Amino acid sequence: MLSNIQAKLLIVDDLPENLLALEALIKREDRMVYKALSADEALSLLLQHEFAMAILDVQMPGMNGFELAELMRGTEKTKNIPIVFVSAAGRELNYAFKGYESGAVDFLHKPLDIHAVKSKVNVFVDLYRQSKAMKQQVDALEQSRREQEALLQQLQSTQLELEQAVRMRDDFMSIVAHEVRTPLNGLILETQLRKMHLARGNAAAFTLDKMHAMVDRDERQIKSLIRLIEDMLDVSRIRTGKLSIRPTRFDLSALVRNLLQNFAPQIDAAESSVTLDAEHPVYGNWDEFRIEQVISNLLTNALRYGAKSPISVRVYSEHDQALVEVRDQGIGIDQENQKRIFQQFERVTARHAVAGLGLGLFISEQIVTAHGGSITVESRIGEGALFRVCLPL
Numbered sequence: 001m002l003s004n005i006q007a008k009l010l011i012v013d014d015l016p017e018n019l020l021a022l023e024a025l026i027k028r029e030d031r032m033v034y035k036a037l038s039a040d041e042a043l044s045l046l047l048q049h050e051f052a053m054a055i056l057d058v059q060m061p062g063m064n065g066f067e068l069a070e071l072m073r074g075t076e077k078t079k080n081i082p083i084v085f086v087s088a089a090g091r092e093l094n095y096a097f098k099g100y101e102s103g104a105v106d107f108l109h110k111p112l113d114i115h116a117v118k119s120k121v122n123v124f125v126d127l128y129r130q131s132k133a134m135k136q137q138v139d140a141l142e143q144s145r146r147e148q149e150a151l152l153q154q155l156q157s158t159q160l161e162l163e164q165a166v167r168m169r170d171d172f173m174s175i176v177a178h179e180v181r182t183p184l185n186g187l188i189l190e191t192q193l194r195k196m197h198l199a200r201g202n203a204a205a206f207t208l209d210k211m212h213a214m215v216d217r218d219e220r221q222i223k224s225l226i227r228l229i230e231d232m233l234d235v236s237r238i239r240t241g242k243l244s245i246r247p248t249r250f251d252l253s254a255l256v257r258n259l260l261q262n263f264a265p266q267i268d269a270a271e272s273s274v275t276l277d278a279e280h281p282v283y284g285n286w287d288e289f290r291i292e293q294v295i296s297n298l299l300t301n302a303l304r305y306g307a308k309s310p311i312s313v314r315v316y317s318e319h320d321q322a323l324v325e326v327r328d329q330g331i332g333i334d335q336e337n338q339k340r341i342f343q344q345f346e347r348v349t350a351r352h353a354v355a356g357l358g359l360g361l362f363i364s365e366q367i368v369t370a371h372g373g374s375i376t377v378e379s380r381i382g383e384g385a386l387f388r389v390c391l392p393l
C-alpha cells in the first residue's frame, strides 16, 4: 500500500562520480533519484518536483550545502523537505546549520558508510510515505464528509418538498371536495324536488318551459363537474408531458366570436357585458380546442374577478404574432401575486370565497407555451387586469 506512493529523492554534489555512487546506493524500484551538480540545478529541480528528502553535499563551489538549505527553509514549497548533509569535515561542523524548520536534519560523513546511508534514506522515505498516506486519508475523510453534508442537504430539501407536496395534496383534496360538492348538491336538490312533485302527481311542475329550464340547470351543473375533472386530468397530463397539441388552420377572430356567443348566459349571470374588437381574420395553425380552453378560462376569470365591470376582448395580429387580449375593470392583481397565479393551485382570493381550483391559468400557460407562445398579465390592484395571449403565426 505505502510503497504505491512514489518517493522522489534529490541528491546534490558537485562531483558526478559522487552522485553516481550515491545513486547506486539508494536507488530502488519504488524511488526516483534526481541528481544535481550544483545548488542552482538543485533549486530548479526543487521547484518542479515534490521530494521526499534531499541529500546535500556541504562543500560545493558557489553556493554550498548549508546556503542551499537556508534557501529551502525560506520557501514554502521546500521548507519541510528533510535534509541530510554530507560532509568531510569533523563532527563539530555538523551543527553549523541550526534551526531547520521541520527539524528533520541529519548528517552523513565521508567516506560514506553504506549501511548508514541506506538506513537513513529508508527512514526518511518511510516517514514521507506515511505522512503522504495520512494526508490522503485525511483528504478522503474530508471529501466523504463534504459528500455527506451535500447528501444531508439534499435529504432536507427533499423532505421539505415532500412536506410541501403533502400539504398541497391535502389543500387540493379539500378544494376539490368543495368544488365537486357544489354542483352535486344542486343536482341532488333538484332531483329531490322533482321526486316530491312526482309523488304528489304535480304535473304543473313539468310543463315544457319548466322542463327546458330544468335541463339547462342540469346541463350547467354537469358541465361544471366535467370541467373540474378535465382540469385535473390536464394537470396530470402536463405533469407526465402528455398534453398533446393538434394544430389545424383556423381563424382566431371567428373562434373568439363564437366563444362569446356561447358565453352569453354566463355573461348575463355575472351581470357583466363584453365587447369584442376583432375586425380582421387572424389565421394560424394552433390547437383549436386548447386555444378555446385558454380564452374561455380568461373570460371566466374576467367574469369571476371583474366585479361586474364591462369586459373588452381584442383579437389582432402584429409582426408575426397573433394576440388575444381580455381586459376587465375588476379587483386587479398586485405585482407580487402576478407571478404566483400562473402556478398550480395558486389563488389570490381567499379559499372557497369564489369558486375555482386555481388551475385555469396554470393550464392556460402550459397550453400557450406548448404552442411556442406566451401569456402575460398587466394589472394593478383595484384597477382591473389585462391578460394577453401571444401565439406565433
Ligand SMILES: Nc1ncnc2c1ncn2[C@@H]1O[C@H](COP(=O)(O)OP(=O)(O)OP(=O)(O)O)[C@@H](O)[C@H]1O
Residues within 6 Å of the ligand: 231, 297, 301, 302, 305, 306, 328, 330, 331, 332, 333, 341, 342, 346, 347, 348, 349, 355, 356, 357, 358, 359, 360, 361, 362, 384, 385
Ligand atoms: N381577471 C382577474 N382579475 C383579478 N384576479 C384574477 C383574474 N384572473 C385570475 N385572477 C387571480 O388568479 C387566480 C388564479 O386564476 P386561475 O384561473 O388559475 O384559477 P381560478 O380561476 O381560481 O380557478 P380555476 O380557473 O381552476 O377554476 C385566481 O384565483 C384569482 O385570484
Ligand SMILES: [Mg+2]
Residues within 6 Å of the ligand: 297, 300, 301, 356, 359, 360, 361
Ligand atoms: Mg380560472
